[in-house]
Amino acid sequence: MSKDKIKICEDLADIMPPEYQDLVEDATYGDQDRGWKDVGSSKELIEQHSLCAGCPESIAFRYVLASLPAPEDTVFVGSTGCTSLVFPHVAVQNIHSLFGNQNAIASGLHRALKVRFPDKVKDVVVLAGDGATVDIGLDMTLQSWFRQEKFTTICFDNELYANTGGQESGLMQKGFVSKMAPVGKLFDKVRLAEIARESGCHYVACLTVSKPNRVEKALKNAILVAREFGPTFIQLYTPCILEIGKQSMEGLDEMKDAESIGGRFVYKEYATDDVKKFLKEKDEEAKARKKEKKSAKA
């Protein structure tokens, strides 16, 4: 799919329900500076979702989808879990992989896209739960990083296996008791961000989704760096309110607690020196575009 292909055939345009007409007229395809601020003012690439009411994964999806620099040239690779319930509703190409295989699938896909579209930038983005990323799929996750595959891995970390009723995951915190892990976890939460850095990721960020601007920045950084340098990783805390016994409205407070001083999700970012320099240049370019847009408007 390329930008100029997102059109409706003229002779059948007036039988298309409004949501598709909106998608063509009002979605932010083709604008590399799109971001979370478009949520609510333009057609989103996700509207309905099938997660629990108030699940922070749903808002995380909105920010991620709103911030992709080129949704029309992006392919997501997902894995089984609560996140996979959302992909059928998303207006971006996506592939569902067998649980844990997501980074292997993404490696092959990225290579295939390079052969098929040698002159185009195609972004491959893995988006999977913590169970898929760090437990059952850890081998595939790490091997793709060792091999320096040029795509972004996003982990929606809710610190357990939510979709199957709350089993212990590698990213669960020590001592935590869940419905299907009544003894309490005996080991520490796996330090996945540090493992990612040591395994060859050129950009790593670990944060909650309480602040949309941070999610946008981390996602854009990760995708831009993956295009040029190699693997990148983002870990987003998206607490499973159902399994930790919170109400629909309490997800945000939970994330704010977890990111406050001394918490498990204090904002963390790692980047190599080359990447830092590159991101600074990209920032300057974005600022210049913004300025240009502003003066064009005036």
Added chain:
Amino acid sequence: MSQYKVQPGPEAFLSPSAASMGIVLPDPGEAHIEGTIVPEEEAFEEAARKFLAAKVPTIFPGPLVLWHWNENAAKQATAIRKLANAIPARLIPMADYRPKYPKIDPEVEINPNHPNLTIWHNKIDVCIFVGVHCHQANLALKIIRGGTNCYTMAMCAQAGHEDACLSFRDASVEKIERLTAAVLKLKSEGVESQAEEFTQIKLNRQGRIA
């Protein structure tokens, strides 16, 4: 064993796939009617007859002809509009395959995961799928055969659909035009459309305008 016939349902909650009942796909230049392989010409006439005899004949264009992803898609869309005008038939789009239950508006759209809702709501008795990817068409055709009494047809771009009551293969602009010509020929011979009065639905970004 007598040959299985791919006929309108309601057949069963889980109707068998026609392939598992021994129905095979037509070769190039052929089509099938209820599972029997026939020369394509015969199927054009039968499809035209079915359309003209129907109370609520309906065309379901899918993503391959709704979205302007190449010039051929646009040409097929034009041919489909002409076919709809010639019959006359309703046009109800299957714009994508996301499960939309329960938010679907069955009056103006159809979804492969619950196509029966659109068939029931509009009392559609004869329909044709065109421009729907095979796996989604197969799913929808089986659900329709399972739970409704609608006669299904498929204008398939690949090898045809055994789960439709009548299927063409290798769909093209030319084949859609041949179907239109078959309808016009029957009409010129005095066969009248039995379609109930309707106005073609028109939508803009605010909703229905006709």
